[in-house]
Amino acid sequence: MALVDHTATAFDSELQTLSRMILEMGGLVERQLVEAMEALTKRDDERGRRVIAADAAIDAMQRAIEERAVETIALRQPVAIDLREVIAILRIATELERIGDLAKNIGKRVLTINREHLPRQSMHGIGHLATLTLAQLWDVLDSAANHDIAKAIEVWKQDADLDRLYTSLFREILSGMMEDPGTVTVGIHLLFCTKNLERIGDHATNIAEAVYYMVSGRALLHERPKGDATSMVLAAMSG
Amino acid sequence: MALVDHTATAFDSELQTLSRMILEMGGLVERQLVEAMEALTKRDDERGRRVIAADAAIDAMQRAIEERAVETIALRQPVAIDLREVIAILRIATELERIGDLAKNIGKRVLTINREHLPRQSMHGIGHLATLTLAQLWDVLDSAANHDIAKAIEVWKQDADLDRLYTSLFREILSGMMEDPGTVTVGIHLLFCTKNLERIGDHATNIAEAVYYMVSGRALLHERPKGDATSMVLAAMSG
Numbered sequence: 001m002a003l004v005d006h007t008a009t010a011f012d013s014e015l016q017t018l019s020r021m022i023l024e025m026g027g028l029v030e031r032q033l034v035e036a037m038e039a040l041t042k043r044d045d046e047r048g049r050r051v052i053a054a055d056a057a058i059d060a061m062q063r064a065i066e067e068r069a070v071e072t073i074a075l076r077q078p079v080a081i082d083l084r085e086v087i088a089i090l091r092i093a094t095e096l097e098r099i100g101d102l103a104k105n106i107g108k109r110v111l112t113i114n115r116e117h118l119p120r121q122s123m124h125g126i127g128h129l130a131t132l133t134l135a136q137l138w139d140v141l142d143s144a145a146n147h148d149i150a151k152a153i154e155v156w157k158q159d160a161d162l163d164r165l166y167t168s169l170f171r172e173i174l175s176g177m178m179e180d181p182g183t184v185t186v187g188i189h190l191l192f193c194t195k196n197l198e199r200i201g202d203h204a205t206n207i208a209e210a211v212y213y214m215v216s217g218r219a220l221l222h223e224r225p226k227g228d229a230t231s232m233v234l235a236a237m238s239g
Numbered sequence: 240m241a242l243v244d245h246t247a248t249a250f251d252s253e254l255q256t257l258s259r260m261i262l263e264m265g266g267l268v269e270r271q272l273v274e275a276m277e278a279l280t281k282r283d284d285e286r287g288r289r290v291i292a293a294d295a296a297i298d299a300m301q302r303a304i305e306e307r308a309v310e311t312i313a314l315r316q317p318v319a320i321d322l323r324e325v326i327a328i329l330r331i332a333t334e335l336e337r338i339g340d341l342a343k344n345i346g347k348r349v350l351t352i353n354r355e356h357l358p359r360q361s362m363h364g365i366g367h368l369a370t371l372t373l374a375q376l377w378d379v380l381d382s383a384a385n386h387d388i389a390k391a392i393e394v395w396k397q398d399a400d401l402d403r404l405y406t407s408l409f410r411e412i413l414s415g416m417m418e419d420p421g422t423v424t425v426g427i428h429l430l431f432c433t434k435n436l437e438r439i440g441d442h443a444t445n446i447a448e449a450v451y452y453m454v455s456g457r458a459l460l461h462e463r464p465k466g467d468a469t470s471m472v473l474a475a476m477s478g
Contacts, residue, residue, distance in 0.1 A: 063458050070326055077316040087309055090326070094333065174427065181420040188413070188430070195431075219302050 011076040018069060018089050025061040026141040029096045036106040037130045051107030058100035065093040088214035095203045102196040113189045119176055122190055125169045129197045132162055136204040144211045152211040155204060162201040169194050250315040257308060257328050264300040265380040268335045275345040276369045290346030297339035304332040327453035331383060334442045341435040352428045358415055361429055364408045368436045371401055375443040383450045391450040394443060401440040408433050
């Protein structure tokens with residue numbers, strides 16, 4: 001039994017390291033999103049540039065987690081829930097890396113819309129969407145850390161709220177563009193920024209699915225309640 | 240040695256099954272992209288609906304591959320290149336599922352822009368971008384099937400061509416919108432369709448990275464040559 005205990009302990013210690021790395025990476029990604037939104041709302045080019053530069057650290061963390069996870073599987077040969085946990089960590093790292101990319105994309109846009117007039121009401125809506133998105137990210141990383149399946153399901157369900165807010169913002173920005181063609185370029189920037197936030201929400205939902213799988217061993221099978229109805233909005237407004 | 244041989248053979252057979260499943264899934268995804276583009280260019284609602292409905296089969300394949308891969312790791316406990324191969328298959332399945340989602344998104348737009356005037360020149364450009372994207376997808380799946388690292392690197396590098404074409408299309412569609420504000424809604428649809436194609440190209444590049452990792456055991460480290468300069472275009476045109 002001593003050998004088994006030793007093996008179990010060695011695996012547990014590896015798993016703790018991996019969990020710590022994921023939480024650290026999650027913290028970096030959350031910070032990137034906050035900074036990108038600050039840069040956008042305050043039209044702060046310098047901050048936008050820092051967000052772009054900081055993305056490399058997130059990419060490096062993903063690679064480090066991946067290498068370590070594969071090493072853990074190879075050396076410790078975990079099975080059942082232990083194996084699922086490592087696989088879930090791999091998936092979560094992939095999702096976080098993509099969220100980092102989307103935050104970087106918002107940072108990039110800051111550099112080009114800095115000097116343009118940003119419609120106050122739309123900016124308020126985008127700020128609200130960003131706050132909800134951050135809360136989803138925070139909650140889902142919490143659910144991962146605590147194996148909290150109920151919280152993961154909650155995040156998964158709440159994505160529909162984000163999608164609804166995204167759709168209403170989309171409609172509002174589009175109205176502005178149609179009323180004043182001089183705002184078409186700034187409008188497109190803002191449409192892509194809101195789309196990036198909506199996609200960050202989708203990635204948080206993917207993390208929720210990974211947590212569900214990790215804890216239960218089953219997939220969250222049902223079609224996610226999707227609320228992105230922007231193509232309907234476009235159809236209605238073009239009539 | 241008999242036991243080892245037996246184990247190796249059982250693993251090889253599992254791996255063959257997984258590889259076959261990935262190629263089948265890749266075939267489905269390619270077909271979805273072709274069908275979505277046909278639906279868009281021929282304004283074929285019925286075909287658009289079929290694309291939307293067929294996405295569920297792709298999601299199911301991803302889950303099946305994932306379950307089987309995890310089972311294979313648990314039962315066969317592969318190490319080194321064998322383990323990398325299973326991990327790479329997991330990653331490729333994730334990328335293909337996302338490409339499927341993007342093709343579905345194009346299908347959804349067909350239902351709403353069917354009756355609008357589509358600018359002939361932009362549609363020609365989008366068709367060209369779709370053809371290049373499909374070629375990338377075809378090549379990268381080929382590189383995965385044959386462990387062809389040179390071909391994977393080629394796909395990875397060629398993504399810059401797609402990005403350049405995407406940027407020039409973006410500029411063209413945006414010009415149209417600014418010249419004739421009545422085309423703003425159809426223009427936004429087309430911008431999102433071209434963005435979806437550009438993102439499919441990115442996912443093909445992610446698959447190329449997975450193939451590189453699978454064969455070499457190392458990550459394709461250098462920053463990918465990115466050519467999406469649409470924020471620069473917007474800045475230049477808003478001046």
